[in-house]
Amino acid sequence: MAETSTIEWTDATWNPVTGCTKISAGCDHCYAERFSERFRGVPGHPFETGFDLTLRPARLQQPLLWRQPKMIFVNSMSDLFHKEVPVSFIDSVFDTMERADWHTFQVLTKRSSLMRAYLRRRYGSGRGPAHIWCGVSVEDGTKLSRVRHLREAPAGIRFLSIEPLIGPVGPVDLLGIDWVIVGGESGPRARPMAPEWVRDVRDQCRAAGVAFFFKQWGGHRPKAGDAFWMAESGQSFQRLPWIEPR
Numbered sequence: 001m002a003e004t005s006t007i008e009w010t011d012a013t014w015n016p017v018t019g020c021t022k023i024s025a026g027c028d029h030c031y032a033e034r035f036s037e038r039f040r041g042v043p044g045h046p047f048e049t050g051f052d053l054t055l056r057p058a059r060l061q062q063p064l065l066w067r068q069p070k071m072i073f074v075n076s077m078s079d080l081f082h083k084e085v086p087v088s089f090i091d092s093v094f095d096t097m098e099r100a101d102w103h104t105f106q107v108l109t110k111r112s113s114l115m116r117a118y119l120r121r122r123y124g125s126g127r128g129p130a131h132i133w134c135g136v137s138v139e140d141g142t143k144l145s146r147v148r149h150l151r152e153a154p155a156g157i158r159f160l161s162i163e164p165l166i167g168p169v170g171p172v173d174l175l176g177i178d179w180v181i182v183g184g185e186s187g188p189r190a191r192p193m194a195p196e197w198v199r200d201v202r203d204q205c206r207a208a209g210v211a212f213f214f215k216q217w218g219g220h221r222p223k224a225g226d227a228f229w230m231a232e233s234g235q236s237f238q239r240l241p242w243i244e245p246r
Contacts, residue, residue: 008215009181010073010106016060016093017078017085018046019053023110026139026164029189032077053084060092063100071104081111081118090118097132108135108161112149119153128156133179135159140167151176162201163215166191169201174208184218193218 007013019036022028033051040050063072074080074097080090097105109115115136119128128134134155136146139162150158157178162169164185174180182201184193198214205212 007073007076009071009213011070012066013073013076014059014063014105015075015077016056016062017054017075017080017082017089018056019049019051020078020082021053024139024143025166026110026137026143029164029185029187029191031187034187036077053078053082055085055089057089057092060096063096063103063105066100066103069102069104071106074105074107079109079111080107081109081114083111083114087118091122094122094132098129101129101131104131104133106133106135106159108137108159110137110143110146112136112146112153116149116153119155123154125154127154130156133157133159135161135179137161137163138169139164141170142167144169144172147172147177164191164218165193165197165201168194168197172201172204174204174210177208177210179211179213180205181213181215183215186216186218190219 018032020027020030020032022030030051036047036051039045039047042048074093079085080093097103107115115134119134122128132155134150134153135158136150138144138146138160147160150160151173158176159179159181160172160177161181161183163181163183165182166185180201182198185191202212202214204210
């Protein structure tokens with residue numbers, strides 16, 4: 001676990017799983033893969049096996065040892081709902097999150113149908129704990145099925161990470177969605193993000209009364225232009241208490 005994080009919408013990260021495989025265009029320039037592969041073959045390094053999917057059971061209890069409340073991004077270096085992660089291991093992750101209820105956990109996936117199925121098995125027709133936020137990544141309008149799967153999942157809090165935004169999203173059904181993050185791609189091969197794509201999502205959030213957070217413009221200098229976007233958004237980022245637990 002990292003006690004601090006440079007990700008603006010969280011405080012810390014917790015990685016009981018690392019490594020992943022690509023499933024859509026949003027994965028093409030994955031920052032986690034780029035970081036991990038730098039250390040492939042380095043003896044004794046946590047990423048000695050690069051970005052290969054790796055379960056890390058020794059980390060399962062870490063949040064229970066962190067007594068100060070934090071907002072924790074779960075698996076910033078992987079996807080908890082990767083098809084090769086055993087359900088029993090996902091159960092252990094959720095067991096820890098439920099026990100460590102003084103924290104807020106943010107679980108983000110591109111495997112939205114698998115997350116929906118898991119949450120239905122775990123929480124039935126009710127809603128999961130409000131301190132466990134579940135979200136999906138959407139990179140353009142071709143991946144809106146992920147939003148539908150999230151809306152159909154009994155998550156305590158639901159959020160969208162529209163990042164990297166690499167194409168127009170179009171109309172989004174935001175019913176039941178609590179929070180939307182938008183950001184451009186960063187890194188040496190970053191794809192450009194058009195201003196109108198961001199404005200469209202922002203305006204839909206305004207109309208639906210959904211919290212909107214603009215993370216970054218992206219590119220080689222990912223923070224360039226952020227002051228403009230934060231001013232134009234008309235909404236500042238607040239971690240709490242703008243989401244009311246159900």
